[in-house]
Amino acid sequence: xxxxxxxxxxxxxxxxxxxxxxxxxxxxxxxxxxxxxxxxxxxxxxxxxxxxxxxxxxxxxxxxxxxxxxxxxxxxxxxxxxxxxxxxxxxxxxxxxxxxxxxxxxxxxxxxxxxxxxxxxxxxxxxxxxxxxxxxxxxxxxxxxxxxxxxxxxxx
Amino acid sequence: xxxxxxxxxxxxxxxxxxxxxxxxxxxxxxxxxxxxxxxxxxxxxxxxxxxxxxxxxxxxxxxxxxxxxxxxxxxxxxxxxxxxxxxxxxxxxxxxx
Amino acid sequence: xxxxxxxxxxxxxxxxxxxxxxxxxxxxxxxxxxxxxxxxxxxxxxxxxxxxxxxxxxxxxxxxxxxxxxxxxxxxxxxxxxxxxxxxxxxxxxxxxxxxxxxxxxxxxxxxxxxxxxxxxxxxxxxxxxxxxxxxxxxxxxxxxxxxxxxxxxxxxxxxxxxxxxxxxxxxxxxxxxxxxxxxxxxxxxxxxxxxxxxxxxxxxxxxxxxxxxxxxxxxxxxxxxxxxxxxxxxxxxxxxxxxxxxxxxxxxxxxxxxxxxxxxxxxxxxxxxxxxxxxxxxxxxxxxxxxxxxxxxxxxxxxxxxxxxxxxxxxxxxxxxxxxxxxxxxxx
Numbered sequence: 210x211x212x213x214x215x216x217x218x219x220x221x222x223x224x225x226x227x228x229x230x231x232x233x234x235x236x237x238x239x240x241x242x243x244x245x246x247x248x249x250x251x252x253x254x255x256x257x258x259x260x261x262x263x264x265x266x267x268x269x270x271x272x273x274x275x276x277x278x279x280x281x282x283x284x285x286x287x288x289x290x291x292x293x294x295x296x297x298x299x300x301x302x303x304x305x306x307x308x309x310x311x312x313x314x315x316x317x318x319x320x321x322x323x324x325x326x327x328x329x330x331x332x333x334x335x336x337x338x339x340x341x342x343x344x345x346x347x348x349x350x351x352x353x354x355x356x357x358x359x360x361x362x363x364x365x
Numbered sequence: 366x367x368x369x370x371x372x373x374x375x376x377x378x379x380x381x382x383x384x385x386x387x388x389x390x391x392x393x394x395x396x397x398x399x400x401x402x403x404x405x406x407x408x409x410x411x412x413x414x415x416x417x418x419x420x421x422x423x424x425x426x427x428x429x430x431x432x433x434x435x436x437x438x439x440x441x442x443x444x445x446x447x448x449x450x451x452x453x454x455x456x457x458x459x460x461x462x
Numbered sequence: 463x464x465x466x467x468x469x470x471x472x473x474x475x476x477x478x479x480x481x482x483x484x485x486x487x488x489x490x491x492x493x494x495x496x497x498x499x500x501x502x503x504x505x506x507x508x509x510x511x512x513x514x515x516x517x518x519x520x521x522x523x524x525x526x527x528x529x530x531x532x533x534x535x536x537x538x539x540x541x542x543x544x545x546x547x548x549x550x551x552x553x554x555x556x557x558x559x560x561x562x563x564x565x566x567x568x569x570x571x572x573x574x575x576x577x578x579x580x581x582x583x584x585x586x587x588x589x590x591x592x593x594x595x596x597x598x599x600x601x602x603x604x605x606x607x608x609x610x611x612x613x614x615x616x617x618x619x620x621x622x623x624x625x626x627x628x629x630x631x632x633x634x635x636x637x638x639x640x641x642x643x644x645x646x647x648x649x650x651x652x653x654x655x656x657x658x659x660x661x662x663x664x665x666x667x668x669x670x671x672x673x674x675x676x677x678x679x680x681x682x683x684x685x686x687x688x689x690x691x692x693x694x695x696x697x698x699x700x701x702x703x704x705x706x707x708x709x710x711x712x713x714x715x716x717x718x719x720x721x722x723x724x725x726x727x728x729x730x731x732x733x734x735x736x737x738x739x740x741x742x743x744x745x746x747x748x749x750x751x752x753x754x755x756x757x758x759x760x761x762x763x764x765x766x767x768x769x770x771x772x773x774x775x776x777x778x779x780x781x782x783x784x785x786x787x788x789x790x791x792x793x794x795x
Binding site: 239259261273 | 477545548578579580583584586587588590591593594597598609613616620623640
């Protein structure tokens with residue numbers, strides 16, 4: 210199981226890199242969907258069953274499909290525009306990566322252990338995280354209204 | 366299970382996403398990079414919620430927020446396409462159309 | 463190591479057991495799928511005063527074998543200007559996700575691939591991947607008709623997934639568990655179609671639309687799109703898209719039986735597995751019936767049905783169910 214998870218996280222990183230590097234927009238959206246699915250598998254490996262299913266349902270099923278539809282609607286060739294500031298970006302990100310990676314090498318904590326079952330997460334969302342949960346519902350409602358307002362046609 | 370490969374995965378995702386946000390010029394690709402960063406945060410939140418489930422509950426809130434963000438972001442991208450026909454974040458410099 | 467030890471060893475390893483369950487589901491789907499194609503053609507012939515297939519085997523029952531041989535022996539054509547990798551990958555993604563969804567279907571109290579905690583949520587999640595496969599097929603074909611068919615399919619699936627999920631959630635609220643096994647066990651005294659009539663109607667319409675059956679099969683309307691998103695496929699890849707469609711239909715009829723008609727619950731004198739298969743096939747025939755009885759809607763009418771009628775109805779159903787549950791009406795379940 211451990212080696213399977215190592216392979217999956219390697220594939221997640223490779224496909225995330227391909228999201229950035231791929232010239233074809235549809236290819237990079239598909240790589241993105243694949244890495245979402247891999248992250249869902251990582252969630253399942255630490256016992257977070259509910260989050261794994263939600264990750265696949267929302268990220269691959271909703272976000273990924275919306276990305277694909279928008280690529281179809283907006284880009285005629287399906288190709289993306291060139292990148293800008295490649296090398297300075299690598300330097301900046303490499304520096305930041307060194308700063309994050311250096312202290313985290315020494316972390317040897319165990320992960321997992323708690324079972325993220327549906328009942329437990331539901332109880333948590335309606336007790337400790339009740340106020341964020343309600344705020345999220347308002348945010349989602351305003352996002353729906355805002356998106357339909359932004360995308361409406363003037364000439365109707 | 367040891368935490369290290371979760372850490373490596375999430376650091377890798379956050380760096381790749383950051384590089385994408387800095388260098389790419391297509392707004393949909395920038396949205397994709399932001400999604401990668403949010404996923405990286407979620408990996409850490411889920412993997413290190415060992416004593417209680419607060420991290421996992423919080424990760425589910427993050428997923429909902431990112432769905433809302435993608436919804437609004439793609440609406441803006443589509444409007445941009447209707448106005449300019451050529452999507453490039455460098456070209457978006459008018460305060461009012 | 464004798465057979466019992468081998469079985470227990472396989473049973474204790476979730477990965478191996480899951481793979482075996484998916485394989486068993488695949489074999490089941492291929493046999494029942496082949497048979498159900500024959501049943502559908504005979505049934506269609508009956509409804510339209512025709513004979514249906516008669517030549518191959520007794521009553522034409524081996525017609526699907528002949529079709530399969532034809533499909534295997536055909537050329538596997540890939541459109542030269544399309545996106546070849548995406549085109550080749552699409553049917554595989556479609557079929558493999560649907561088979562993974564099938565591995566959690568309980569055929570009887572003991573014959574179940576994986577009794578995961580998230581149960582039916584996993585099934586909905588796996589259903590939600592199939593629009594991606596359809597988009598891949600439509601995009602990779604580099605063909606107007608397949609792209610239009612794929613877009614219609616995605617719009618239809620996105621708009622009908624919400625009423626489908628909400629009507630399932632009403633059942634889940636009543637039972638208090640996402641595990642399909644517990645949902646079936648809660649139907650000991652009364653089957654849920656009697657307690658959830660509104661939810662059942664919404665679910666039936668939504669599963670029709672999800673599986674793309676005829677009143678809602680705008681995605682592959684032959685007269686205007688020449689067959690929809692799989693028009694460029696040929697040979698075994700076309701066979702895989704057809705198999706995906708049939709797995710969708712079979713999973714839909716299994717869900718109807720499991721959620722609303724008591725799963726393997728029986729009247730005795732036959733083992734539970736047989737009862738489950740019989741009920742599933744009755745549901746399958748009823749789902750097929752509408753194809754030959756009801757004419758096709760327009761795409762805007764389909765989207766209207768999804769958003770303007772089924773979604774409010776399913777929310778209303780969920781509200782009523784929640785109110786009744788909180789008043790303690792279903793505490794005996």
